[in-house]
Amino acid sequence: MPNLKVKIGKLKLKNPVMAASGTFGYAQEFKDFIDLKNLGAIVTKTITLKPGQGNPAPRTCETPAGMLNSIGLENPGIEGFLKEKLPFLKKIGTPIIVSISSEKNPDEFVILAKKLDKIKEISAIELNISCPNVRGQKIEDRRQKLISQDSKATYEVVKSVRKVTTKTLITKLSPNVTDITEIAIAAEKAGSNAVSLINTLTGMSVDINTRKPKIAAITGGLSGPAIRPIALRMVWQVYQKIRIPIIAMGGIIDTSSALEFFIAGATAISIGTANFINPKITIEIISGIKRYLIQNKIKSIKEIMGSLKI
Ligand SMILES: Cc1cc2nc3c(=O)[nH]c(=O)nc-3n(C[C@H](O)[C@H](O)[C@H](O)COP(=O)(O)O)c2cc1C
Numbered sequence: 001m002p003n004l005k006v007k008i009g010k011l012k013l014k015n016p017v018m019a020a021s022g023t024f025g026y027a028q029e030f031k032d033f034i035d036l037k038n039l040g041a042i043v044t045k046t047i048t049l050k051p052g053q054g055n056p057a058p059r060t061c062e063t064p065a066g067m068l069n070s071i072g073l074e075n076p077g078i079e080g081f082l083k084e085k086l087p088f089l090k091k092i093g094t095p096i097i098v099s100i101s102s103e104k105n106p107d108e109f110v111i112l113a114k115k116l117d118k119i120k121e122i123s124a125i126e127l128n129i130s131c132p133n134v135r136g137q138k139i140e141d142r143r144q145k146l147i148s149q150d151s152k153a154t155y156e157v158v159k160s161v162r163k164v165t166t167k168t169l170i171t172k173l174s175p176n177v178t179d180i181t182e183i184a185i186a187a188e189k190a191g192s193n194a195v196s197l198i199n200t201l202t203g204m205s206v207d208i209n210t211r212k213p214k215i216a217a218i219t220g221g222l223s224g225p226a227i228r229p230i231a232l233r234m235v236w237q238v239y240q241k242i243r244i245p246i247i248a249m250g251g252i253i254d255t256s257s258a259l260e261f262f263i264a265g266a267t268a269i270s271i272g273t274a275n276f277i278n279p280k281i282t283i284e285i286i287s288g289i290k291r292y293l294i295q296n297k298i299k300s301i302k303e304i305m306g307s308l309k310i
Contacts, residue, residue, distance in 0.1 A: 001290070002290055002293035002294060002298060002299055002300060002301065003299060003300040003301065003302075004016060004040075004286070004289065004290065004293075004300075004301050005300075005301075006040075006245070006267050006268055006301065006302070007245075008124070008168060008170070008193060008194045008245045008247065008267060008268060009124065009168030009169065009170075009193030009194060009245075010167075010168050010193075011041070011095055011097075011123050011124050011168045011193075013040040013041055013095060013268065014040060015038075015039075015040040015286050015289075015301075016040050016262075016266075016267060016268035016269060016289075016301055017039060017040045017258070017268070017269060017270075017271070017282055017285055017286045017289070018039065018040050018041040018042065018043055018097070018247065018268060018269070018270040018271070018282075019039060019041075019042050019043060019270065019271060019275065019282055020043055020249050020270035020271055020272035020275075021043040021044065021045060021046055021099040021126065021128065021172070021270075021272075022045050022046060022069075022071065022099075022272070023271070023272040023273060023275045023276065024042060024043070024044075024045075024275055025045060026044055026045060026081075026085040026088065026089060027042050027044075027088065027089055027092060028085075028088045030275070030279055033279035033280055034279065034280050034282065034283045035283070036092045036094055037092055037093045037094050038094075038283055038286065039094050039282055039283075039286075040094075040095075040268060040286075041094060041095040041096070041097055041123070041124075041268075042089070042092070042094055042095070042096055042097065043097040043098075043099055043126055043270065044081070044085070044089070044096065044097070044098050044099055045075055045099065046073050046075060046099040046100065046101045046128045046131065047075050047076075047077070047078055047081045047098060047099065047100050047101070047112065048073055048075055048077060048078070048100070048101055048102055048108070048112075049077060049078055049102060049108045049111060049112060050077045051075065051076050051077035051080055052072070052073045052074055052075050052077070053074055054071050054072040054073060054074030055070045055071065055072035055216060055217045056216040056217070057216060058214065058215050058216055059071050059072070059215055059216065059217070059220075060215065060220075061205055061214040061215055061220075063203070063205055063222060063224075063226065064226060065224055065225040065226040065251075066222055066223055066224030066225060066226035066227060066251070066273065067222070067223055067224050067273055067276075068203055068204070068205055068214070068215055068220035068221065068222055069200070069215075069220050069221050069223065070215045070216070070217035070219070070220035070221070072131075072217065073101060073131060078100075078112055078115055081098075082115075082119075086119070086121070086122075089121070090121040095123035095124065096121065096122055096123055097122075097123060097124040097125070097126050097170065098116055098122050098124075098125055098126070099125075099126040099127075099128050099172070100112040100113065100116070100125060100126070100127060100128065101127075101128040101129070101131055103129075103131065103146060103147065106147065106153070106156070106157050106160070107160075109127060109157055109160065109161050110160050110161055110163075110164055113125055113161045113164050113165045113167075114164045114165070116165070116167070117164060117165040117166070117167055122167065123167070123168065124167055124168035124169070124170055124193075125161070125165060125167050125168070125169055125170070126170040126171075126172055126196060127157065127158065127161060127169065127170070127171045127172060127192075128172045128199070129146065129147035129148040129153075129154060129157055129171065129172065129173075129174075130146055130147075130148040130172050130173055130174030130176075130199035131146070131199065131221075146174055146176070148171075148172070148173050148174040148177070148183055148199075149174060149176065149177050149183075150183075151182045151183050151185070151186035152186070154171070154183050154186040154187055154190070155186040155187075155189060155190045156190075157190075158171055158186070158187050158190035158191060158192050159190040159191060162190060162191035162192075168193045168194070169191065169192050169193050169194075170192065170193065170194045170195065170196050170247060171187035171192040171194075171195050171196065172195070172196040172197070172199055173187070173195055173196065173197040173198065173199065173238075174198070174199050175197070175198040175199065175200075175201050175227070175230060175231070175234055175250075176201060176202050180197065180198075180234045180237065180238060181237050181238055181240075181241040181242075184197070184238040184241060184242050185241055185242060188242045188243070188244050192244060193244055193245075194244050194245040194246065194247055194267070195238065195242065195244065195245075195246055195247070196246075196247040196248075196249065196270065197231065197234055197235060197238060197246065197247075197248065197249070197250075198227070198230070198231045198234055198249065198250045199221065200220075200221025200222055200223045200227070201221065201222045201223075201227055201230065202219050202220075202221065202222070203219065203220065203221070203222035204218060204219045204220065223250070223251070223272055223273045224251055224253075224272075224273040224274075225251040225253055225257070226251065227250045227251050228250055228251025228252070228257060228260075230250065231248065231249065231250025231251060231261075232248075232250070232260055232261060232264050234250075235248045235261055235264045235265055235266055236264040236265060236308065238265070239264060239265025239266075239306055240265075245266075245267035245268065246265055246266045246267055246268075247266065247267065247268045247269070247270055248261035248264070248265075248266035248268070248269050248270070249269060249270035249271070249272055250272075251273070252269055252270075252271050252272075252274060252285070253273075253274040253277070253281070254274075254281075254284075254285065254288070255284075255285050255288025255289060255291070255292060258271075258285050258288070258289060259289065259292060259304070262301065262304050262305050262307075263304055263305075263306075263307050263308050264306070264308055265305065265306040265308070266305065267305060269285075271285065289301065
């Protein structure tokens with residue numbers, strides 16, 4: 001059997017396939033479809049300090065080879081998460097990565113991280129500094145930058161969280177930038193143990209009959225196969241500039257699209273939108289990767305990481 005084990009910070013994964021934040025709920029939603037303990041890791045929907053209702057509906061629509069969403073971090077808040085969601089997650093036996101966010105007040109990242117640091121069943125914290133759907137509804141507010149659109153702000157948030165937790169820290173980056181490598185370098189310098197990329201690309205869609213935007217927040221995050229070549233290009237660029245592991249995502253829907261990312265330099269991959277099409281896709285991709293390694297007589301997944309031939 002080929003070796004699928006990888007390490008991300010202190011986190012040891014039995015295989016490098018994760019479920020991406022916001023597309024897998026709090027795992028319970030998928031328990032009837034797959035054996036959750038076979039996943040490499042599970043990333044929760046992003047949690048904020050206070051409960052969030054998210055954006056007004058409609059919040060999703062289909063696009064060519066993808067979808068737009070403007071869920072806007074609907075979540076039960078940290079206390080609701082600890083009480084209602086964590087007990088189930090603790091029992092699974094798969095590493096749990098809790099995604100946290102606050103675009104309006106960066107100090108909240110520190111408060112959230114301090115609370116999570118105390119819980120031994122939580123394996124890692126992912127800093128979602130890249131959600132494009134949480135700013136005010138007013139158009140003028142949208143000009144405000146995301147933390148992950150500024151290398152200094154990224155450095156400061158990661159650094160401040162690093163001081164309060166010894167858990168593996170992952171920073172999730174936005175593709176809505178000119179040069180993602182600058183942001184990745186800032187996260188690494190500030191002590192992040194890994195980077196996750198990419199979050200969604202800002203996009204929009206119009207209903208020509210009503211002349212209204214198809215989602216109420218006007219713009220939303222584009223995900224799915226449509227963004228894969230961009231995600232892959234960014235993983236490749238970042239891989240050449242940092243030494244910490246990359247958790248790659250963006251349009252992975254099958255084994256071959258997953259493998260593309262390992263070859264470009266990813267240490268692990270995460271599946272998002274594809275979970276909505278096929279809730280068993282994570283497990284199918286783990287089997288597919290094993291098959292590919294066996295067929296090609298490759299002993300360990302590590303052998304293909306960053307093996308792009310130029
Ligand atoms: C409906 C939906 C909700 C999402 N919610 C979150 C979230 O709460 N936090 C986060 O970091 N990313 C969120 N994402 C982004 C995904 O985790 C992922 O980065 C992105 O969709 C690209 O991967 P994919 O093409 O495989 O979906 C969301 C994506 C979708 C489609």
